[in-house]
Amino acid sequence: xxxxxxxxxxxxxxxxxxxxxxxxxxxxxxxxxxxxxxxxxxxxxxxxxxxxxxxxxxxxxxxxxxxxxxxxxxxxxxxxxxxxxxxxxxxxxxxxxxxxxxxxxxxxxxxxxxxxxxxxxxxxxxxxxxxxxxxxxxxxxxxxxxxxxxxxxxxxxxxxxxxxxxxxxxxxxxxxxxxxxxxxxxxxxxxxxxxxxxxxxxxxxxxxxxxxxxxxxxxxxxx
Numbered sequence: 448x449x450x451x452x453x454x455x456x457x458x459x460x461x462x463x464x465x466x467x468x469x470x471x472x473x474x475x476x477x478x479x480x481x482x483x484x485x486x487x488x489x490x491x492x493x494x495x496x497x498x499x500x501x502x503x504x505x506x507x508x509x510x511x512x513x514x515x516x517x518x519x520x521x522x523x524x525x526x527x528x529x530x531x532x533x534x535x536x537x538x539x540x541x542x543x544x545x546x547x548x549x550x551x552x553x554x555x556x557x558x559x560x561x562x563x564x565x566x567x568x569x570x571x572x573x574x575x576x577x578x579x580x581x582x583x584x585x586x587x588x589x590x591x592x593x594x595x596x597x598x599x600x601x602x603x604x605x606x607x608x609x610x611x612x613x614x615x616x617x618x619x620x621x622x623x624x625x626x627x628x629x630x631x632x633x634x635x636x637x638x639x640x641x642x643x644x645x646x647x648x649x650x651x652x653x654x655x656x657x658x659x660x661x662x663x664x665x666x667x668x669x670x
Contacts, residue, residue, distance in 0.1 A: 518651030
């Protein structure tokens with residue numbers, strides 16, 4: 448009997464302690480301070496969730512290696528074009544090329560890579576503009592950067608590109624435009640005036656219509 452009474456006493460005490468603890472929890476949850484604390488914690492969690500979601504929503508240039516969306520156009524006044532640009536390199540066909548050889552001609556310089564989706568999107572338009580303006584004395588040259596020659600040649604053949612492109616696997620050719628183009632600006636297009644100075648810069652993809660209009664503008668200078 449004594450043992451049974453001790454067990455009942457312990458069970459009664461345990462039940463009382465559980466009821467007290469439960470009551471304290473309810474009182475704490477009902478107080479204004481605790482409620483505000485709960486709301487603050489909830490708000491912080493919501494904000495963190497939003498920030499984490501935003502970080503992974505849209506890829507950046509650094510993550511993808513290329514510029515997405517429509518190109519940003521900058522037209523430089525004649526007095527702000529700086530010095531003529533030059534570089535020497537080897538074309539994908541294995542021939543030597545010097546940008547200085549285009550002096551006296553308005554020249555389009557396009558930076559591309561075979562692995563770049565926006566480059567592939569603009570390639571047919573570039574070829575169309577090249578064919579349209581070649582008879583006007585316009586020169587075209589591509590800079591194939593951070594790429595492999597076999598893939599680059601396959602890219603040229605696929606899009607039937609007939610203007611020359613130089614290989615720039617290590618990015619050294621782009622150093623000629625380091626004060627004009629960001630190092631990850633793929634695709635990008637420059638229009639050089641007849642003196643070899645940068646007259647127009649397009650960072651990102653360019654359409655056939657946009658490039659044609661910009662070329663006409665530079666071709667009209669001094670005419």
